[in-house]
Amino acid sequence: MRQFYYHLKTAVENIQLNQTMGFFSLISLGLTLMLFGVFLLFYGNVQGFVQTMRESVQFSIYLKDSADQNAIHKIKEGLNDDPRILSSTYISKEEALKIFNESFHDKELITRLGENPLPASFEVVVKADYQEAKSLEAVIRTFKVFPGVEEVQYGSEWLENLNTFLSVLRLIGVGIGGFLAVTVTTNIANTVRLHFYNRREEIEIMKLIGATHGFIKIPFFIEGLLMGAMSGLIAVILLFFLFDYAKGYLDVSLGTMGRFGDLQFLPLNLLFALMLAGSVLGGVGSYISLNHLLRLRNPDYVPKSH
Secondary structure, eight states: OHHHHHHHHHHHHHTTHHHHHHHHHHHHHHHHHHHHHHHHHHHHHHHHHHHHHTTTTTTEEEEEOOHHHHHHHHHHHHHOOTTTTEEEEEEEEHHHHHHHHHOOOOOHHHHHHHHHOOOEEEEEOOOOOGGHHHHHHHHHHHHHTTTTEEEEEHHHHHHHHHHHHHHHHHHHHHHHHHHHHHHHHHHHHHHHHHHHHHHHHHHHHHHHOOHHHHHHHHHHHHHHHHHHHHHHHHHHHHHHHHHHHHHHHHHHHHHGGOOOOTTTOOOHHHHHHHHHHHHHHHHHHHHHHHHHHHHHHHHTTTOOOO
């Protein structure tokens, strides 16, 4: 336990060795991790929006004017008996005209067309398990062949485009995450390297009195872990203030164009994961840097697992 406190004390002293450099290093690393957090925020909210859209996926069955009550009843029965259908609503020609008038307030247009040109229809909502494009197309084919059906319309293209967009976002996220991971690891490795050189005389004395390479490395390894964890914490704090400001700005500036009250901050598990990722990357950076430094100073040095 005494050794652990010694290593922890030495690691903190290393960070405090040059407070100005340490401050800017932590801010730089925090901003780097925050960029990935911004991407996670964007991706998470886009995914939530897409999920909401999927939950309301529906299609319209437009009926021929010649469709009689028997045909309408058979279609209604088919929709009620199909396990893939969540709900369906029948809209008569008269109801369709009423909805049109309430939505567009253009009575002259209907007057010019003469009699009611709007068809009767069924508005159908599909269950979540069948909202992928291929499953939805299979549902559509079932009802296209019913007697009295004129046309079936649904927005398959926008659903496929949303799925493609999410796939592209995931690939971009992997690329951004990989780049930022290398950046954080490199920055911490360079910081540990500078602190190592600043204490090289002390390290030489420790080696002369019999200190092992493992004993020498542990404080610098802990330093990397601490710097990574603190950078992650800074990233989370900056991310929270950025999110709060951006959400308020969107509510005020673009409130008339959509609802931004549903924007969600990152869940706690992702926030902890961001800090943990910073700590792990810091440990990896310091480990790589220390092995390289000790190998340069002692060509016969071989890292040991213990």
